[in-house]
Amino acid sequence: MQEYNFAYLDEQTKRMIRRAILKGLAIPGYQVPFASREMPMPYGWGTGGVQVSAAVLTPDDTMKVIDQGADDTTNAVSIRKFFERTAGVATTTVTGEATVIQTRHRIPEEPLKEGQILVYQVPIPEPMRFLEPRETETRKMHALEEYGLMHVKLYEDISRHGHIATAYAYPVKVEGRYVMDPSPIPKFDNPKLEMAAIQLFGAGREQRIYALPPHTKAVSLDFEDHPFEASKADHPCGLCGAQDSYLDEVIVDDEGGRLFVCSDTDYCTHRQEAAR
Amino acid sequence: MQATALQGGLNDPPRQSAMAFRAIMDAMARPGRIEDLTGAEPPAPLSVAAGTVILTLCDPETPLFLAGAADCQDVRDWVTFHTGAPLVGAGECMFAVGTWGELPSLDAFPFGTSEYPDRSATLIVEMAGLAAAGARLTGPGIASEAGLNLPDIAPFQANARMFPLGLDFLFTHGSQVAALPRSTRVTVAEAV
Numbered sequence: 001m002q003e004y005n006f007a008y009l010d011e012q013t014k015r016m017i018r019r020a021i022l023k024g025l026a027i028p029g030y031q032v033p034f035a036s037r038e039m040p041m042p043y044g045w046g047t048g049g050v051q052v053s054a055a056v057l058t059p060d061d062t063m064k065v066i067d068q069g070a071d072d073t074t075n076a077v078s079i080r081k082f083f084e085r086t087a088g089v090a091t092t093t094v095t096g097e098a099t100v101i102q103t104r105h106r107i108p109e110e111p112l113k114e115g116q117i118l119v120y121q122v123p124i125p126e127p128m129r130f131l132e133p134r135e136t137e138t139r140k141m142h143a144l145e146e147y148g149l150m151h152v153k154l155y156e157d158i159s160r161h162g163h164i165a166t167a168y169a170y171p172v173k174v175e176g177r178y179v180m181d182p183s184p185i186p187k188f189d190n191p192k193l194e195m196a197a198i199q200l201f202g203a204g205r206e207q208r209i210y211a212l213p214p215h216t217k218a219v220s221l222d223f224e225d226h227p228f229e230a231s232k233a234d235h236p237c238g239l240c241g242a243q244d245s246y247l248d249e250v251i252v253d254d255e256g257g258r259l260f261v262c263s264d265t266d267y268c269t270h271r272q273e274a275a276r
Numbered sequence: 277m278q279a280t281a282l283q284g285g286l287n288d289p290p291r292q293s294a295m296a297f298r299a300i301m302d303a304m305a306r307p308g309r310i311e312d313l314t315g316a317e318p319p320a321p322l323s324v325a326a327g328t329v330i331l332t333l334c335d336p337e338t339p340l341f342l343a344g345a346a347d348c349q350d351v352r353d354w355v356t357f358h359t360g361a362p363l364v365g366a367g368e369c370m371f372a373v374g375t376w377g378e379l380p381s382l383d384a385f386p387f388g389t390s391e392y393p394d395r396s397a398t399l400i401v402e403m404a405g406l407a408a409a410g411a412r413l414t415g416p417g418i419a420s421e422a423g424l425n426l427p428d429i430a431p432f433q434a435n436a437r438m439f440p441l442g443l444d445f446l447f448t449h450g451s452q453v454a455a456l457p458r459s460t461r462v463t464v465a466e467a468v
Contacts, residue, residue, distance in 0.1 A: 006290035015335050018297050019370075022333075023394040025304045026444045026457035028416045032394045056301065058294045143390040175416055175459065177440060196419075198305045213305040213417030213459075 007054040008086040013037055017055035017209065021200060024211035029174030029218075030142070031125050031208040039204065046079055046104060047204030049121035053083065053102050056117060056200065062090045064098035069106040069246070069263035076104070095266050105168070107189040109245045109267040112197035114214065120183040122203035125210065127171040127181040147179045150221060158226055167231070172218040179221070180210065188232045188246045193218040235260040240271035281353035284317035286331055296332040300446065303455040308413045308422030310406050313453040316358075319350035325448035326373055326400050327354075333398075334371055336360040341369035344378025346402070366397075373400040376427035382435060385443055393440040396458075403427065403449040415460040423465060424454055432462040 005011070013035075020034040039047040057063070063083055067076040071093040079102060080091050092098050095108040102119040112118060124130075128138050131149050141147065150171055157165045170187035174180050182193055183201060193199070199212040212218060222228035233247040238259040245267055247260040262268035286292040292315045299311040318327025334340055340361040342351060355361055366372060366384040379399060388396035403425075410425035411432070424447070426432055435442045435458055442458030456462075 006294060011289055011293065012335055012337075014293070014297075015333055016337070018301070019333055019338070020394070021301060022304050022398070022444070023396075025301070025417070026459060027393050027440050028459060030393060030440060033392075056294075056298065058298050059291050060295075139391050198301070211305075215419045216416040 004086040006059070006087055007057045007083070009037065009051065009054045013051075014055045017051055020209045021052065021055065021211060024200070024209050025198075025213050027178075028212055028216045029172075029178030029180040029210060031203075031210045033207055034209050036204045036207040040082075041078070043205040044123065045075060046102070046121035048202030048206075048209070049102050049104070049119050049204075050079060050082065050202075051204060052200050052202035052209060053079075053100060053119050054087070056119070057083065057087050057089055057100060059087070059089065061099045062092050062097055064092050064095065064101045064266075065103075066101065066106060066108070066264075066266075067104040068248070069108070069267075070265045072265060093266050094270075095264075105184045105186075106246070106263060107185060107192045107195075109242075109262070109264045111192075112195050114196045116197040118195075118197050118199045120185075120199065120201045122181070122183040122201045122206070122208070124169075125181055125201065125203040125206050125208040127169075127179050142178060145177065147173075150179055151223075154221060154223070158223070164222065164226060164228075170228075171221050173221060174212065175217050176219075180218070182218070186232070186246055187220065187228075188230045190218075190220045190228070191230050233260050237262045237268060237271075240268045240275065242268070242271055280319055280350060281357045284319065284327070284354065285358045286315050289331075293332045296328050300329060300332065300453060300455070303446070303453050304417075304444070304457055306417045306422075307415065307456050307460040308408060308418065308424040308454060310408060310452050310454045312451055313448070314451045319348075319354050321345045321348075321402070322351055322354075322373065323402055323448050324451045325453045326402055329400055329446055329448065329453065330355060330361075330371070330373065331358055334359040334361040336362070338370045339364040339368050341366045341372035341374075341397075343372060343374025343380070346374050346378070369397050371398050371400065373402065375402045382431050382443055387435075387438060387443055388441045390441065393442075396441065396443055398444045398446065400446045400448055401427065403447050406447060406449045406452050406454050410465060412463045412465045413456070413460050414463075417457075418460070424456065426456065426462065429462060429464055432456060432460075436461050 316327035
């Protein structure tokens with residue numbers, strides 16, 4: 001026999017991850033420790049997301065993988081191929097056809113539906129890690145619901161820049177209890193965190209899994225006089241003309257010519273096809 | 277050990293447990309939603325759904341508490357052969373299975389610590405039937421509100437008040453499962 005076990009991981013590992021996912025869903029926003037395995041890719045390339053995907057995939061699923069919104073970048077292509085080979089699942093680039101979507105740092109523009117699962121690759125799951133490096137301390141802060149430090153950080157942004165300069169990995173408070181790092185998605189995506197799909201977050205190196213069940217309240221932290229604002233580049237997409245999508249700025253020639261294009265390649269492609 | 281203990285497992289564990297986990301996860305993510313769950317054929321009195329939950333989630337790392345009629349030689353042998361889960365008392369378990377009447381009061385189970393609220397038991401409650409009516413459920417995973425015929429009200433309200441600590445529940449009947457995580461707020465449905 002020359003096959004991988006279904007979805008690569010052994011059954012005992014999957015059971016351990018599955019138990020962590022269930023506890024994560026029961027305590028939205030709380031980071032559940034899990035015994036992350038070595039995967040055939042380096043840390044930082046989505047080992048947490050891959051392990052969560054491997055634990056939730058079924059033979060009937062259709063999988064989509066995006067990296068910063070794009071289906072055709074190295075990370076997305078290699079993870080998609082990994083699951084084609086080890087789980088034999090169908091793959092797609094069309095957001096609406098996918099049942100499991102693994103993502104690095106974006107939420108697709110097309111609203112996700114019930115029956116879909118969004119799996120995030122998370123580098124640093126602890127929102128306060130750069131403010132307090134000790135795990136023992138941040139764990140206590142979560143236990144005591146002591147999130148003053150996070151507000152001080154946002155306040156320092158305002159005092160230094162005149163506005164909250166945090167543009168990605170913008171912290172949210174989940175159901176009025178846990179402050180959570182939504183992974184380094186642009187803050188433009190934060191309002192989309194309240195959705196009909198199941199959201200699972202996997203951090204491989206940091207060994208944490210957390211989750212948002214559908215329709216879970218995730219409120220971006222802000223101040224009354226400096227309310228949260230989901231910002232993006234103030235341009236339409238140079239390829240499809242979309243005014244409402246998150247844009248990447250790309251250099252297109254040696255003269256420094258620039259173009260703003262949708263970061264979500266599937267969304268942009270469909271709009272261009274529809275316009276033809 | 278009876279030969280029956282060796283039977284009733286999963287024929288294709290990687291794929292069957294993947295399908296079973298999806299049903300359990302969908303139930304946990306949408307409290308009150310009733311999902312189909314099949315795969316295992318456990319000895320009486322365990323239901324197909326309860327047996328499938330045990331085969332999908334339990335292994336030598338998860339102490340299991342068998343309550344009441346479920347604590348019989350057939351079930352003990354079956355669980356031990358198929359999962360290797362150690363059988364323990366309510367105070368040390370990660371999973372427990374039994375009917376609502378047979379399970380001890382909820383404060384007998386580990387409900388987590390404030391720093392590790394995930395270190396709490398999951399109770400598999402065998403039911404005489406599942407219906408999307410009865411107690412009114414609101415909270416994460418529920419768009420507006422859901423209904424489920426919970427066997428009681430007050431203990432689940434007390435459990436939800438402990439959030440983020442607390443127990444999580446899987447209700448099983450025949451080949452069906454529904455869930456009630458600690459995050460769900462329970463109220464008595466108003467009489468129509």
